[in-house]
Amino acid sequence: MLILGLDFETTGLDATENRVIEIGAVVWDTDRRRPVQLFSELIKPEPHIQLPPEITEVTGITQEDIDRFGEDGVAAFSRLQDLVSQCDYVVAHNVSFDRSFYENELMRCGFVADPSKPWIDTLYDLPFSxxxxxxxxxHVAADYGVFNPYSHRALFDVITMLQLLSQFDFDEVLVRQKSPNVEVVSHVTYDEREEAKKMGFRWDAGRxxxxxxxxxxxxxxGVFPFDISVHELN
Structure with missing residues (x-):
């Protein structure tokens, strides 16, 4: 099976306000556990959009890099759409982030995302120990012996993610992909809060x-030493 690993570097976290500055995409053969096609482009947004210093600090990408090597977004996303169409699944680490930027950038380019294309989220769909x-x-890749030499560069993040994915049975990943995402609320007292923290729960101060x-x-x-309630996420 062919899947497409995808990652974006962006000017910020809001897909409606911020823009993609780098695309990393890899067509991956799940049977051979090998890359088939690599695609990496810096993207040059409109001239009035400048790269925030904090993004350069995280990614190492500079405004000079964008000005010198950045490609037209329409051409780059047209190529990306072609790769997506040839694959059975799109894979991302935190799908909600990358998918929102993907769909918004396609709209800006005059394209439409395929709503029937399924996505695998390595943040939730892998059966981590x-x-x-x-x-x-x-961090999680290193736990499984996969090391990323250039974190927060899109192509390297994709290759790291796909190497991590390949540590698991892909059929099991597909079963998990079909399971809904839920929010679990732990009903603990103040004195029991450390138990919740140890099991990965976070404190939502607003609620x-x-x-x-x-x-x-x-x-x-039965997995939790306290009462829980489960709510399906949209």
């Missing part, structure tokens, strides 16, 4: 609850 303390890509996002197939009440 309990020893994983962080699901940040660089004053301990919550954790996960797959429905993992939200088994």
């Amino acid at each position: 309990n020893r994983v303390s962080s699901r940040k890509l660089t 004053r609850i301990w919550v954790k996002s996960m797959k429905a197939c993992d939200a088994n009440p």
Whole structure:
């Protein structure tokens, strides 16, 4: 099976306000566990959009890089759409981020995303062991012996993600991909809060609850030493 690993570097976190500055995409053969086609482009947004210094600090990409090597977004996203059409799944680490930028950039280019194309999210769809303390890509990949030499450069992040994916049975990943994403609320007292923290729950100060996002197939009440409630995410 062919899948497309995808990652974007952007000018910020809001897909409606910020822009993609780098595309990294890899057509990956799940049977051979090897890349088939690599695609990497710096993207030059409109002239009035300048690269924030904090993005340069994170990615190492400079405004000079964009000005000198950045490609036209329409041409780049047209090529990306062609790659997406040839693959059975799109794969990203934190799909909600990359998919929102993908769809917004396509609209700006006059294209339309295929709503029927399924996405795999390596943040949730991989059956990580309990020893994983962080699901940040660089950290969880290192836990499985995969090291990223250039974190926050799109192509390197994609290759790291796909090498991580290849540590698992792909059929099991597809089963998990079909399981809904849910929010689990832990019903703990103040004195019990450390138990929730140890199991990956975070404190939502606005709602004053301990919550954790996960797959429905993992939200088994018997796994937790406290009462929980489960709510499906849209």
